[in-house]
Amino acid sequence: xxxxxxxxxxxEEAQKKVDVRETNKDYRVVVGMAxxxxxxxxxxxLNKLVEEVSANDYSCTVTQTGxxxxxxxxxxxxxxxxxxxxxxxxxxxxxxxKEILESHIKEGKILEKYTIDxxx
Amino acid sequence: MERINVMVCAGTGCxxxxxxxxVEKFNELLPKYxxxxxxxxxxxxxxxxxxxxxxxxxxxxxxxxxxxxxxxxERIISEHLYKGRVVKELEITDIDEATKEKIVDIDKIKxxxxxxxxxxxxxxxxxxxxxxxxxAKDGYMALGKALTEMTPQQxxxxxxxxxxxxxxxxxxxxxxxxxxxxxxxxxxxxxICNADEGDPGAFMDRSILEGDPHAIVEALxxxxxxxxxxxxxxxxxxxxxxxVERLNIAIKQATENGLLGKNILGTGFDFELELRxxxxxxxxxxxxxxxxxxxxxxxxxxxxxxxxxxSGVWGKPTIINNVxxxxxxxxxxxxxxxxxxxxxxxxxxxxxxxALGGKITNTGLVEIPMGTxxxxxxYEIGGGCPNNKNFKAVQTGGPSxxxxxxxxxxxxxDFDNLVEAGSMMGSGGxxxxxxxxxxxxxxxxxxxxxxxxxxxxxxxCRIGTKRMLEILTKICDGKGTMEDxxxxxxxxxxxxxxxxxxxxxxxxxxxxxxxxxxxxxxIAHIVDKKCPAHVCKNLMQYVxxxxxxxxxxxxxxxCPADAISKIVPEYIAEGKKLPAMVxxxxxxxxxxxxxxxxxxxxxxxx
Numbered sequence: 001x002x003x004x005x006x007x008x009x010x011x012e013e014a015q016k017k018v019d020v021r022e023t024n025k026d027y028r029v030v031v032g033m034a035x036x037x038x039x040x041x042x043x044x045x046l047n048k049l050v051e052e053v054s055a056n057d058y059s060c061t062v063t064q065t066g067x068x069x070x071x072x073x074x075x076x077x078x079x080x081x082x083x084x085x086x087x088x089x090x091x092x093x094x095x096x097x098k099e100i101l102e103s104h105i106k107e108g109k110i111l112e113k114y115t116i117d118x119x120x
Numbered sequence: 121m122e123r124i125n126v127m128v129c130a131g132t133g134c135x136x137x138x139x140x141x142x143v144e145k146f147n148e149l150l151p152k153y154x155x156x157x158x159x160x161x162x163x164x165x166x167x168x169x170x171x172x173x174x175x176x177x178x179x180x181x182x183x184x185x186x187x188x189x190x191x192x193x194e195r196i197i198s199e200h201l202y203k204g205r206v207v208k209e210l211e212i213t214d215i216d217e218a219t220k221e222k223i224v225d226i227d228k229i230k231x232x233x234x235x236x237x238x239x240x241x242x243x244x245x246x247x248x249x250x251x252x253x254x255x256a257k258d259g260y261m262a263l264g265k266a267l268t269e270m271t272p273q274q275x276x277x278x279x280x281x282x283x284x285x286x287x288x289x290x291x292x293x294x295x296x297x298x299x300x301x302x303x304x305x306x307x308x309x310x311x312i313c314n315a316d317e318g319d320p321g322a323f324m325d326r327s328i329l330e331g332d333p334h335a336i337v338e339a340l341x342x343x344x345x346x347x348x349x350x351x352x353x354x355x356x357x358x359x360x361x362x363x364v365e366r367l368n369i370a371i372k373q374a375t376e377n378g379l380l381g382k383n384i385l386g387t388g389f390d391f392e393l394e395l396r397x398x399x400x401x402x403x404x405x406x407x408x409x410x411x412x413x414x415x416x417x418x419x420x421x422x423x424x425x426x427x428x429x430x431s432g433v434w435g436k437p438t439i440i441n442n443v444x445x446x447x448x449x450x451x452x453x454x455x456x457x458x459x460x461x462x463x464x465x466x467x468x469x470x471x472x473x474x475a476l477g478g479k480i481t482n483t484g485l486v487e488i489p490m491g492t493x494x495x496x497x498x499y500e501i502g503g504g505c506p507n508n509k510n511f512k513a514v515q516t517g518g519p520s521x522x523x524x525x526x527x528x529x530x531x532x533x534d535f536d537n538l539v540e541a542g543s544m545m546g547s548g549g550x551x552x553x554x555x556x557x558x559x560x561x562x563x564x565x566x567x568x569x570x571x572x573x574x575x576x577x578x579x580x581c582r583i584g585t586k587r588m589l590e591i592l593t594k595i596c597d598g599k600g601t602m603e604d605x606x607x608x609x610x611x612x613x614x615x616x617x618x619x620x621x622x623x624x625x626x627x628x629x630x631x632x633x634x635x636x637x638x639x640x641x642x643i644a645h646i647v648d649k650k651c652p653a654h655v656c657k658n659l660m661q662y663v664x665x666x667x668x669x670x671x672x673x674x675x676x677x678x679c680p681a682d683a684i685s686k687i688v689p690e691y692i693a694e695g696k697k698l699p700a701m702v703x704x705x706x707x708x709x710x711x712x713x714x715x716x717x718x719x720x721x722x723x724x725x726x
Contacts, residue, residue, distance in 0.1 A: 001385060002378065004264040004265075004267075007260055007385065008261075011258070011259075014255040018125075018253055018256045020124065020179055021179040021180065021245070023180055030204075031204075033202070033204040034205070047121060050158070054122075062180070
């Protein structure tokens with residue numbers, strides 16, 4: 001490193017490396033990864049979410065949870081905002097997952113058409 | 121694609137309960153679940169909750185597991201990492217006393233809620249062996265800021281203004297120390313980090329070095345810039361092998377990245393750093409003895425003045441700062457003196473790390489803002505004395521400090537209040553004592569330590585402490601006289617005023633402080649020939665309560681000295697009630713094995 005500017009550049013790179021541990025984010029995206037979720041295809045959804053969040057620096061963490069209890073609607077993705085508000089997206093696939101991130105996380109707009117209320 | 125970080129504590133405490141085996145097991149089993157690309161297992165520094173180690177934290181879920189064994193690893197992977205179900209039995213939780221609700225957020229559980237981590241900020245958060253992780257947490261930004269935006273004098277002024285005082289024991293203002301050295305005209309100057317942590321029970325310096333070694337490297341470079349030194353030493357005891365290894369890695373990585381060495385960050389400032397390993401002599405924590413040791417001489421103190429700031433290592437101006445002191449430096453430069461001085465009390469700014477040990481539920485490392493009361497530390501954070509025993513005293517400042525009792529529990533902790541209460545901050549060891557501790561025995565323990573560690577250069581310390589130990593031993597053996605107490609006090613006064621260095625000058629403190637607070641215990645040993653806490657072997661005996669004893673003989677089986685009567689087989693044959701067991705006091709070695717075997721609580725000490 002030759003200058004402070006180099007250090008600042010290196011810090012940006014380094015921060016990406018430890019980003020998984022950063023828990024103070026705007027949203028928490030949770031994927032149901034119980035047997036029902038995995039059977040319905042939650043794994044590729046989870047992978048897509050992680051990939052997209054990392055590539056676009058979205059301010060959210062992606063974690064998995066156990067059975068949400070609505071097995072018939074799996075794969076389910078829940079989005080929690082900072083105030084604890086929850087949106088439940090159902091029958092998610094990798095393409096829908098990408099759309100959800102682009103709308104809900106990036107622009108703060110709930111993507112109504114994929115929520116549980118829309119399919120019920 | 122990485123989505124989960126598993127942080128495994130690799131501090132000395134958790135390492136000794138096989139946290140390294142956990143890392144191995146995780147890495148071995150992750151491929152079985154095809155998770156090796158998604159989960160990264162990282163060794164990190166001390167989380168502080170050593171009582172519950174080994175600790176494993178899972179991010180981004182922020183779930184903390186305690187007492188994790190190698191056999192638990194597969195369950196954590198298959199349940200939590202694979203299916204997203206937290207393994208509840210291992211999770212660290214707490215109960216909110218007001219609402220009776222379960223607390224799962226680690227920052228809100230009682231052990232952490234009142235803590236404020238500045239010196240320990242990266243411990244348990246980053247991988248100490250990876251400079252990139254330190255840089256991600258604004259590492260070396262303070263050095264960059266000092267070198268490019270501040271003059272050396274501005275750096276010193278900022279430290280002065282922050283009110284930072286030395287965390288090694290005496291509490292000398294750090295900025296002042298730096299100013300003295302900066303004012304000296306010399307072709308060469310030195311900065312030294314004193315990592316010769318020796319107080320029995322204190323391990324905060326070790327944990328900082330193990331968990332965040334770069335913070336010390338960075339702070340030393342800043343100190344070097346401030347006083348005009350291009351060379352630094354870290355004096356660390358060889359018995360801290362993990363800390364030594366991580367420091368070596370840190371120095372190597374910093375040098376490779378141009379953060380140590382020539383022309384740092386293109387500013388023309390040169391700074392290099394060397395480790396010096398000590399053999400673990402307590403006196404080498406004393407700054408003049410430490411300098412002697414670095415120079416390759418026998419570690420013995422020399423008279424002051426001249427102070428090291430004028431003539432230190434190799435006769436050049438030198439500053440010596442403790443590890444925890446240095447751990448605050450980079451944060452003060454980055455966040456400003458006003459931020460730091462807004463924390464703490466009028467004359468003691470910032471936080472202090474304490475190593476909680478002894479009779480306390482949550483043994484471990486805690487960092488609290490100055491001004492927190494002893495009661496908050498011991499009862500809220502520490503969880504009080506285990507097994508429903510009564511709190512008796514807390515020993516602070518190690519062999520140089522004293523004990524504080526129930527009366528002082530509500531004293532806000534800072535440098536001056538502790539001295540006023542008859543103890544001292546010291547390096548931050550905090551040993552909690554309960555009703556089962558004998559205060560004469562405690563005083564004798566510390567004196568025994570001092571006699572071992574006295575370098576022998578000056579007679580008040582070499583001979584005086586030995587005489588004090590002999591008197592204390594005599595009292596513990598039940599052979600003391602009331603004149604011995606006067607003798608102890610007179611010796612103490614002499615040693616305090618005549619010893620050459622801090623070790624001797626403070627050595628009588630534990631005796632004086634226990635004499636002041638627990639004189640009645642001394643008198644009980646001397647006059648009544650009783651040890652009220654039943655610790656001193658010559659003054660206590662084990663007895664069996666005839667009414668509670670069923671004569672089962674378990675105690676006799678467990679007695680290594682054959683001191684307990686045997687069951688008479690005829691009684692069993694004739695179906696008679698077995699007589700109570702009897703201990704032959706002449707044979708008894710007072711090991712206490714019988715108490716542990718008795719199922720009817722029939723054996724007690726008196």
